Amino acid sequence: MKSQSLVRRLLISTLLILLLLWTSMVVSVAWVIKHETDEIFDSSLQETAQRLLPLAVMQLKTHDREDDDEDDEDDEHALEADEDSLEPAQHDEYLVYQVFHASGRMLLRSHAAPTTPIAPELRQGFQRTAKHLVYIEKTLSGEFFLALAEKSNHRKDTLLSTMKYLLMPLLALLPLSALSMLVIVHGARKPLQKLSVELSSRGGSDLNPLAVKDLPQELQPLVNTMNDLMHRLQSAFEAERNFTANSAHELRTPLAAASAQLHVLENTSLNDGQRQTLYTVRKVLQRLQALTEKLLQLARAESGIAWKSGDVDLGQLLELLCRDLQWRTDLKLELKLPPSPVIVQGDVDALGIVFSNLLENAIKYASPGSPIRVEMSTGPTQIRIINDCDPLPVQALQRLHERFYRVRPDSRGAGLGLSIVQALLEPTSIDFSIHSPTEARNRGFEARLTWPNISKTTAASQ
Template sequence: MKPGIGKRLYFSLGSTLAVLWLTVVASVAWVVEHETSEVFDSALQETAQRLLPLAVHDIALADQGAPLQTQDLIAHDEYLVYQVLNQSGEVLLRSHQAPVPPLLASLAHGFYNEGEQRIYVDATRDRKFIIQVAESLGHRQDTFYSILTYLLLPLLGLLPLAGLAIYWSVRSAQRPIRKFDLDIASRNVNDLRPLSLDDLPVELCGVGKSVNLLLERLRLALEAERSFTANSAHELRTPVATAMAQLQVLQHELPDPLARERVMKASEMLDRLQRMGVKLLQLARAESGVALCNERFDLGMLVGMLCRDFALTTKRELLYQPPGHPVWVLGDIDAVGIALQNLLENADRYGAAGTPIEIRLEPEGRVVVSNDCEPIPPEKMQKLRQRFFRGTQEKQGSGLGLSIVEAIARQSEGSLQLQSPCHGRARGVSASLLLRLDGA
């Protein structure tokens, strides 16, 4: 899965911050090391220049008979050690931690690195006396790391805060984009209102306008389709009814049995066309959003009324046991009635001859309509919800009934489930329409 804009921003900003932080650390480390080295070298040089005259003075007093103290009487820690030598390299004076042999073989003026020590050599103008002052390089490193630690600890503590600031900033910048995404996802065939572009970033305003234009075009196209379907079906009803009436009169007037049979077939075709017109009207009404209503009604009362009416038009036995209590659901009672009527008609049309239709109303707001027939293969079951698709061509039908039920179930926030064979049987088809309970 491709990373989103937020993850990309987190990664890029976090990486940039890490690179900048490492650059700052390296720069600070270089500057601190350079400056501390200069400070310590200056201290070595200043110490040597201050000690050398004092040492020469002590040596001059010793030449006059005063005792020469070559080592301190009180031991203490020294960061610096020194030695005063003569021209021959003999140590005349030294600090108490300085070694007895010379610190450095060279007596030339300047700075030297000898082992773990930084040594500065200086001499009097006549070069009779030389002083060597040494400092441990380990002391310099400890000082450098201490300074660097105290400088970088605050920066290190700022990293989590900077990460939180980046996270908050990216989330804030993404908020209108997420809202825009949710607005698009909430649109469907029954809700094609324009999207709100008030909080959208200027970079996405063009995308938002294009989406709104597409929604408007889609709305107009769907309205034109529904209007055409409804108007066509409505306009066909009158001439079809008139033609059927004329054919019935003609059937009784014709003396030839063969001609009467042809008229009867034509009448059957017109009857099929009339039923198709009724289904198209139902489909147009279902897709117009009529089932979006959230009225409260008793589903048991509706199922019972539909079963009584349907029993007058079918030769099959209807097996329905009314519940002993109301089943209150939310939706449009007329739209749900259309959906249940289509399920009953399908069960009647495709059921085996002489078998009953079973209707079961469950407490959770589910109506199950089952009939007995040969089981439908899985590849056909997946296509039954498609428009104009029929499970068998042997039975007359429009192929729109389940499409109508599907549209009404979706708008009622319910669901339609099909199963073949029926549960616990080897034959039959069951259609289950689940509606939203009142208060659920």
């Protein structure tokens, strides 16, 4: 399962909370605005009706007196409203009114008012219809009624406009908040990134405490815990190395004494059975001596000792080691070197241990009668040690660096050679890799050492 980014989770969570809070604020403000505007509009509607009714009655009575001079018609006919007496409005009319006689006859109306009654009932107070909110006011005598109506969608449009203008800043606020948070989080992550880089750049043998200085308070407990863990690991590794080194040193003397006694016995008169037993004992003793030497090399490699650095002629060192090993094996060592000497900076003893372990490993596991190829090239400097053998499974290839691991438990090796090489090269800039099968073949094993492409390379030194 792919792990989620902490920055992404923080960003999404914060933006969602911001969106929720802002939306809640807009809804709360909208509710307050609706409540307050309803009170204000209702009061304004009522007050407007109370101010407008006397003016309408005055206009009607003036109109009635002018008509008395013309004829003596019925009163109802004299009080009919003159629709052309008002100049049409040049804007949206949110309020319309109608003036009625107590009998229910419409006497006057505004330009945009319908010709039919707005309110279903002619009574004082508020009434709501499908299209209007109506307030009806009457005169003290009860003879005239004024119905003042407000379009029902007016308040809704006002509320929606308010909410729209409150929500519009959110469109800019969310991306700006995200950008600001990314900048802030990026700055806050720098100590963590610095700590990560320091840990990743360390070798496996570097267990020195991490610096706590300039770290945020939130990271200091974590770093202190890691330092405590590394201290305990360092103590455990040191105890293990001391045990390995001391055991190997303690074994050297009795093994040397046993070897001397065997040499004395070999010069005495023995029958064939005794000589065969003596040969078997010498082989076991040689394996113990080789294992002791490997344990000492491993203890030295894992101790993190700073090796001396100097000029090392790689070709000369390989020639010396191959010549020394050639007389101990029936396999042919084929050495291929560039025409010019290749000089690197390093510890000749450490590089000698690396090369000898790789050569011994190649000889030990090679197919009978097959040659061991040692090739060196330049640009960049690279050494390849290749033998012929059955290809190794991927799982086995990945575990070859483990101590005491052997692909075949019945093999002669101790399973320490590649562990020693890995430990010696870990603090250096030399790239060490193993391959099986080899390039362009379906079998074989190859150990490859590659130096950085510089004039002089520090090898096996800290």
